[in-house]
Amino acid sequence: MFERLAEAKIQEAIRNGEFDNLPFGKSINLDYWASLPEDVRAGYMVLINSGCVPDEVHLLKEIGDLREQLADNTIQDKSMIIVKLREAELKYNLLKERRTQRK
Incomplete structure (x- = not known):
């Protein structure tokens, strides 16, 4: 059932042109996603699918x-990037x- 639903969503996206103009050759890094606890990932998926994304995801x-x-x-001067990265x-x-303190 899940496969049919996923396939229907993909076909709908293709018809709507949502896959047009996507960048090619750039792999998706999912390391951060895999590092999250399973219950947090499930909750994030619900939020993402409903259009709400928590600050952690941003x-x-x-x-x-x-x-x-x-x-x-x-990029020659990476000092500002490093500062922004450390802050994030x-x-x-x-x-x-x-x-984790709330649990």
């Missing part, structure tokens, strides 16, 4: 983007710590 995306920028050899990592770690 921060993880920002961290991933900043790490990609650091790996980009065409700190915010994420504080949110994560706050979540």
Whole structure:
């Protein structure tokens, strides 16, 4: 049943042109997703599918983007990127710590 639903959603997205103009050759990094506890991932999926995304998800995306920028050899001055990365990592770690203290 899940496979049919997923296939229907994919076909609908194709018809709507949602896969047009996607960047090619760039793999998706799911390391951050795998590092989250299973119950947190399930909750995030519900929120994401309903259009609500928690701050942790935004921060993880920002961290991933900043790490990609650091790996980009065409950028000469990476000091601001490093500062932004450290700030985002700190915010994420504080949110994560706050979540574990609530349990």
